[in-house]
Amino acid sequence: MKSLPFDPALLDTHCIVDVRSPAEFDEDHLPGAVNVPLLDNEERAEIGTIHKHQGPLEARRRGLELTAHRFPAMVAQIGAQASGRPILVYCWRGGLRSKTVVSILDLTGYPAVQLTGGYKSFRAQVVSYFEPFNPPAPLVVFHGMTGIGKTTFLQKLGHRYPVVDLEGLACHRGSAFGEVGLRQTLSQKRFETLLWDSFRRLQPGVPILVEGESRRIGKVSLPGDMYDRMRQSVKVWCQASLETRVTRLIAEYGCIEYKEEMERALQRIRKKLGEERYREIAEHLDRWELEPFMMRLMADYYDKVYYKTREWQEDAVICLEDFTAAEGELDLFLNQILGRDRSS
Structure with missing residues (x-):
């Protein structure tokens, strides 16, 4: 046989x-x-x-x-x-x-x-494959505060650039409310296989776009030394106004069917918020007042906890107020990277 x-x-x-x-x-x-x-x-x-x-x-x-x-x-x-x-x-x-x-x-x-x-x-x-992790092309890692639209922007770029959607593969948005509307039922092994297969399918030599994540995305973790490799890679800092972030978060979470899940997620960060802030934010959610809810959630939690300290300097800054304009900015930056790679 x-x-x-x-x-x-x-x-x-x-x-x-x-x-x-x-x-x-x-x-x-x-x-x-x-x-x-x-x-x-x-x-x-x-x-x-x-x-x-x-x-x-x-x-x-x-x-x-x-x-x-x-x-x-x-x-x-x-x-x-x-x-x-x-x-x-x-x-x-x-x-x-x-x-x-x-x-x-x-x-x-x-x-x-x-x-x-x-x-x-x-x-x-x-x-x-992930120990050590040597991707088939340089990684370009997108960072920025919650609600800026990094995931949506990268998804729009998927037809032009190699994109590995870490949150999509993990079935989790990588935040305190990351499982709202989703079900992260996959095992660590399954996540690693999906991730391996995503890199396997990419065209070698073209910069790979990924979203900056913690070591853990919900219940699964980035395998091997991938997290460290991402920290050493090219970094793009994304910006958008608070109003734009609120609008995008409401578009993503503003489904009344998600209310109970959002209440449970809010309960999980209760201690970090403190009792007074928790009650105020919970009242907005209870009344389904999404704009003040999202405003307070970012001001009192996300913007204080996420990227509280950065030990690195970004290689580029892109404004995501308008995705089309941001795509043009990114094209210029990536052409510079490719130019450096060709001349080195």
Whole structure:
């Protein structure tokens, strides 16, 4: 039976089939993989218990009893997903589960290979990619106070420049109210895989735009030494008036369905606000007075906590009052960077 070591190019040429349990798949999986589990979550736990107490032979026999009847349906599902492409099958570490499925596919005429070392080998490559982190091009990191519109601006630039949307990948805005309207259910491993895949797809040599973040974005963290690398990269400081920031925050959060989530988020920063300020801000939220709520939230929390001290000097300052004008400013600045890179 043929097996292949992991190579990123396989993701673009093969139908990637993950035969692990749904719970394993949900925690993380190879980009683009389809889950065709040989064992479901409960069956995998049962086989593990048998293997521990009765040995591998009894575990294999029980595994055959549980799975043999579903082989035809699995082959049909994988064949439909492959659509003529070669098939790469993996399990946790390139063991019996993927070997079994590859053997059955081979018997039924489908070109299939096993991933050497399974998911574990892929995971090792993702970890090593960020330790140390050497992006395929220089990073340009955008900083600025809450509500300025950095995320929206970068999204608008995505059709012209390579952009890695850290908050989008993390399903969190990276602030005290960052999960309002979102659900950050992904694991740390899943975040790292999505991040690795985003960098993998970028054109080398063209500056990569990212938003400045803390080490943690909600419940997940920037992997390896990526945070330190961002601190050492080109920095753009973004500015906008308080009125513009309030308007943009209201546009993002001004949905009455978010009110309970916003109340919970406000409760989490209650101690930092102090009781008197908390009550005043909470009253605005309770009455759904979003303009004074956002004003007070920035004045009494965000602008005091975020970027309270900066140990670095920005390389450029861009005004985000008007995104079109800001795009022109950025073009000039990036052309200067590219010019320096070409001459160095």
